[in-house]
Amino acid sequence: MKTPKDPSQTYLRFLNLVSAIRGLPAFPALDALEERILNGLAATWATGTKVTVLEAMELTLNTSPTTVHRRLKSLRQKGLIELREDEVDSRIKYVMPTEIAKTYFDKMGQCLDMAARG
Amino acid sequence: MTACVWVIVFRLNTWFFGAFEWAELVINWIFLPAAVRLLSVMLFGWRGALGIWFGTMYLTHGTVFESNLFEALGVATLSALGPLVAVSLTMRHLKIQLDLQGLTANRLVVFAVVGALCNVIPHNLFFWIIGIAANPFDGVFPMFIGDILGTVIVFYTLRSLLVALERFMQRPSY
Numbered sequence: 001m002k003t004p005k006d007p008s009q010t011y012l013r014f015l016n017l018v019s020a021i022r023g024l025p026a027f028p029a030l031d032a033l034e035e036r037i038l039n040g041l042a043a044t045w046a047t048g049t050k051v052t053v054l055e056a057m058e059l060t061l062n063t064s065p066t067t068v069h070r071r072l073k074s075l076r077q078k079g080l081i082e083l084r085e086d087e088v089d090s091r092i093k094y095v096m097p098t099e100i101a102k103t104y105f106d107k108m109g110q111c112l113d114m115a116a117r118g
Numbered sequence: 119m120t121a122c123v124w125v126i127v128f129r130l131n132t133w134f135f136g137a138f139e140w141a142e143l144v145i146n147w148i149f150l151p152a153a154v155r156l157l158s159v160m161l162f163g164w165r166g167a168l169g170i171w172f173g174t175m176y177l178t179h180g181t182v183f184e185s186n187l188f189e190a191l192g193v194a195t196l197s198a199l200g201p202l203v204a205v206s207l208t209m210r211h212l213k214i215q216l217d218l219q220g221l222t223a224n225r226l227v228v229f230a231v232v233g234a235l236c237n238v239i240p241h242n243l244f245f246w247i248i249g250i251a252a253n254p255f256d257g258v259f260p261m262f263i264g265d266i267l268g269t270v271i272v273f274y275t276l277r278s279l280l281v282a283l284e285r286f287m288q289r290p291s292y
Binding site (some may be wrong): 012013018021022024026079082 | 161
């Protein structure tokens with residue numbers, strides 16, 4: 001491996017290295033639609049209502065149920081939601097928040113508090 | 119500078135995580151200096167590797183390698199060459215430029231894994247050849263996990279410091 005002779009190149013290496021370290025994920029990144037779905041689910045969970053997968057697929061306006069279903073799968077892979085079977089009818093599955101999702105909502109709440117305080 | 123940081127982090131690792139040693143002063147389930155090795159070579163190239171070499175030579179005092187210069191030289195050379203080969207191979211494979219342009223967080227993880235492999239395999243072979251390991255395989259897993267865990271801990275500590283620094287700099291001044 002070559003060593004940069006120019007000191008400025010060492011500095012550039014340092015900057016690129018810092019940028020890569022700064023980019024390490026701290027929380028699973030969500031795309032805009034995943035965020036909308038999660039927010040929609042949170043609003044329903046807050047009322048104490050259980051949300052089935054079918055209901056979740058209809059929750060987001062102007063988005064096809066197939067797309068929402070795909071995003072529900074990705075949210076599940078990212079560990080933000082889990083599916084729980086109904087105790088009586090195993091065909092019904094409920095979408096439930098995980099601990100990570102609860103932490104996410106807590107963090108968002110803290111950010112809003114900070115923003116409100118200026 | 120690299121040699122000093124390497125020695126200090128090595129000592130700190132023994133101090134904090136001495137209880138996790140798999141083989142005394144040689145293999146640890148958490149090995150923070152693995153990150154120093156990688157970062158110094160990524161930043162300073164062969165000069166970083168030279169620092170690692172001198173640091174390791176110093177650290178061999180008081181260990182099983184002290185009495186045998188060949189063994190001490192072997193361990194120091196492997197410690198220095200491993201990250202050099204790993205960084206060089208990974209940069210070439212991922213087409214990362216000399217100034218590290220194109221380096222992302224995901225690619226940094228690749229560097230860490232290749233760095234661990236380039237350290238673990240030659241070291242364990244060497245330990246087996248000089249007779250301090252019964253076979254070249256037993257230490258591979260704990261050493262690999264140690265390198266990866268150590269690197270992740272250091273990377274995330276640095277990340278947290280960067281975030282804290284950013285927040286501090288963005289504070290409004292009155």
